[in-house]
Amino acid sequence: EVIAFLKKKLAENDFDLMLTHVLSVDHMGHSFGLKDERVKEKIAENDQLLLDIMDTIDDETTLVILGDHGMDAGGTHGGGTLDETSTAIVAFHKKGFQKYHHQKDVSQVMRSINETTLSVKQQDIAPTLSMLMGIPIPFSNLGQMINDIYPAVDYTGGKEEKCPGAAFEAQMLRDNYLNSLQIVNYMKTFQLDAHLFAEKDLVHIEKLAKEIETLYNQATEMIQTSQQCETAFHDLVIETVLKTQNLSEQVYNLTRATGAFDMPLIHTGLALVCLVILLYVFIMQFLFRKGH
DSSP: OHHHHHHHHHTTTOOOOHHHHHHHOHHHHHHTTTTTTTHHHHHHHHHHHHHHHHSSSSTOHHHHHHHHOOOOOSOOHHHHHHHHHHOOEEEEEOOHHHHHOOSSGGGOOOOOOTOOOOOOOGGGGGHHHHHHOOOOTTTOOOOOOOOOEEEEEEESSOOSSTTTTTTHHHHHHHHHHHHHHHHHHHHHHHHHHOOSHHHHHHHHHHHHHHHHHHHHHHHHHHHHOTTTTTTHHHHHHHHHHHHHHHHHHHHHHHHHSOOOOOHHHHHHHHHHHHHHHHHHHHHHHHHHHHHO
């Protein structure tokens, strides 16, 4: 039923976002183990489904394929092994992606396995999909843009472009900059509420954010003065995006290293619980003595 509904909607081609969760491989893996022939059959069926989708979508649609978890040989994924916690992400667009069509080297800010040892985190999905759809980045986002998934489409808004690729670089610059602003905004808001981060860490992140803002403003000024065809503009974009990625990674590591709990509030709650218990004991002793 899910596949039938999916194919129906694809044929209608009237959607901005379509999410499909195909469960067959997961169910078969749980039931029979990863190496069972029935699992392989379901994988083959899903391969064909993906080929059908790739053939059906138009040249303005980006297909993103990803898993929410891996699986061990026994067909489970409740543990912390690499097989269980790692999965793949694949993207398809009929026009291809900017990383392969761009005339200048942008591999430094890409994250595919052929260009970097850095992994893509699940939290990177939210800002990336927001970027693709042109909608606001979620407030609690700590991920970074997966720049590999920028499709090779027109970024000029129909205007004539003097130097190919400059409009894309300007778009990538803006998206990554806005994402860094949201991350810092969330961190500051979180700090005001819970005071989880050390002052020196907060100062360091704010300094890095200021550096990003300065670089972004310089690049924006070059765009406004029609200097985006210069190599200096390209270098500035790459430097800025690399710094936004660094900021995201540092905030992510800080968040993981810091317990996401409001310790003063927890201590207050524990004190109140102890007080209630003591009060209960005193009341029970009083009633017991009074009864005798």
